[in-house]
Amino acid sequence: MQRALPIWPALKQKPTLQIDRNTPVLIKARMTLRAFCVETQTTGPLYAERRVFIGALHMRLATLILCLAACAAPIVARAETVPQSQAEVQLSFAPVVRKSAPAVVNIYAQRVVAQRSSPFADDPFFGDLFRNFGQVTPRVQNALGSGVILSDDGIVVSNFHVVGNATEIRVVLNDRREYDADIILTDEESDLAVLKLRDASDLPKLEVADSDAIEVGELVLAIGNPFGVGQTVSSGIISGLARSGIAVGSGRGYFIQTDAPINPGNSGGALVDMQGRLVGVNTAIITRTGGSHGIGFAIPANLVAQVVQQARDGQERFQRPWAGVTAQAVDASLADAFDQRVPEGVILLEIHPDSPLAEAGMVRGDVVLSVDGAPVNSAPEMMFRLSVRGLGAQSELRYRRGDSVETAQIDLMLAPDTPDRQARRVDARTALRGLSVVRINPAVIAEYNLTPDAQGILITGLEDISARTGLRVGDVLLAINGTAVETTEDVIALAQEQTRNWQIEILREGRRVALRFRL
Template structure:
């Protein structure tokens, strides 16, 4: 084949080439070198030395990372109520609880990430939570049974242990605090059950904290790498092949990817995995004992801030580590361990990623004065004792379960830091029929204050037909009046 003659922008000729492929490589290399020569030394990069370097590919990265991502098939048994009025637009609501319940097997499909060569896998709670049978399939088609060893519904994370697994290809975890908007990432998972699939994109947002997942709101990295059903629990990896996040949710109108996906940052994943290795069954966060509000433009004006930044402390429990460090209501938290915080979930994420047992340095502002305070990262105290008690069938409030509110109960049930009294945790049988609900805080029964669960048990045995129960429900004080 005759050698060709090619011309690029600088009118330089390249001839005497053996093949068109050689000619293409030389002309691309030459034109690229001319462009690089026009850059400053600080901007200049190495000229590609091969056609493979010109034809950039994610293939080497995928070969490195993909074996560490698994497919998960989970089954759970749910109680399904057979209701002949279920599809009726009117009677469906009226007879919502009509009919008998029957068990039904529900299947779920998702992905997971190997984080330990001994078979430790992290996935989403909504994929494997409450599953009765879990089967995990590796990229090389090996299959393992798995059991859940730790769960955290609030962050939508769960850790699995593969039975009989060893020497597995595990992904290393990146420092997700180093992620920046614009970083290239790959999403690896099993969308729609078609098999392992890779999609590419960038980190398109940081500190996303307004997305509801599971029972609470989390703190996420946002990506435009396509994420679809089945990708949940899969890996979001950076260009070093490290796990930067666990894919967990999308915003969609169609059920498919619209380019807005969310991943749980690797720093929180690392802490969850660490607690799983320590033998915990539930993830435990450091207790802050506060409620906080993000600084907006209106608040910034009231606090004489030019730019809205930080979170304002609204309530502090007396035993809160922040209160013990000298912080008080109205103080503004600007950063935790050097990382900016602009929402309450972001502040709690940074504390949770640090873990229990250490310390964190908070930058706080009061008025025009800024200072740093060091707080201890502790578990919520079980003081006073919660005194869990169930009211027996001989009492007028049979089926009621109550416990004394303490910091651990506040953290477990998401109560306000200033909550106090006796919390209703279950209201079945007669207690449910008279109007009591889980989450109610009991104040008094028939005019007598309740200060312990023993008081509730004693007062529920009163020989009377007329009852008045004072309580707090969703921040409002109510009175339940009924006759038995």
């Protein structure tokens, strides 16, 4: 039989213990949140040492009273500090917010966009034909977002979609100080931009954490300016890592996923850990209503650090190491074909003969398993690992070829800009006036995200009359009016033709397309 007897509140009364002489009693003291209890438990026949047992009980009670007296001693107040672990976060995120929030800013940007008045510009079938016709009307477009200060002299990182092509940028700090800002580096592919505040000094800044060290389930805070209501903090956890295939910017990147509420206006804001350090830059959400559904994505801090470093070095565009390959994730069906126990890695489908992987001895069909010890399971993840390593460094690739697993050391470098790209612009007063073209080489492939085997003449600009033809930047010219195009000089010569009927053959997104128009 077991029962609990409450001990007197605040030690004002002694407990009364009734012990049957015929039954020994085991007495234990235990602490609960509300009171102390004495538990009695029968253990069998009574022994002669009953008096000694009761004496021991008295000593235990005396010890208990001394402990209670010690607990009643005054507690010395301790200053609030930023918690060093999740276990220390008990009731409030306030210390973390006080440390990190001053370095998160509101960004207001203006850009002038040209808008055509054609009523058919958005038609799904005839949009390409009518989009470039109609009167051009300049229009001021306002953008609202957030940013993160990373240096006390005013280096701020934000999203490209917030400040890209802006003609005026105003940055407002949490303490209401305002600064004009200039764009010093952009990277549309990762959707990052770096700003420099004018005449700024002694600013609060965020420490950048190692985003590879975070784990799913860790607590994080999202800080930004949703809907322009002012600086707002929301909390959540890391929901997932290595998220890829999400269309952001001009590419499909590699992201940290969080369930911390993120809304329009949070873009470019901070995702911070419980030490108040930057682990990511909030950039996108998946939504059906325009608001948060608990699925948000942030650009990892390790990539942010590389982008900011290149901005400090004077680069105006982020320069990535060149891999020179096309790769695909190994799924279950491919794993079966390769006799892999589990699907892992990325298979090389195409490889440029001058790429660093080819120079290291890798070939088509090799399956890359890891980069610098970090597993890779998608092409964006592999490129992310190379990008955060930085130009001029070396990376170790572990890969499977057949039944063996091998390693390769590759040098991280820019794509060679050879042979010469031979950039040309059409100035003749014909339908192709304003057309800019280059010859495709490895640097062009990397710059325009083409396949490694791409070749020919690439359209890089459309102005004046050529903007009305339905051609697009990124199209590969194959033929003009039935004559094959092999060099940029061919384009210049064929564009001189005085005719009103034009037929241009191009390669667009892997498909051969024929455009016919009359001008």
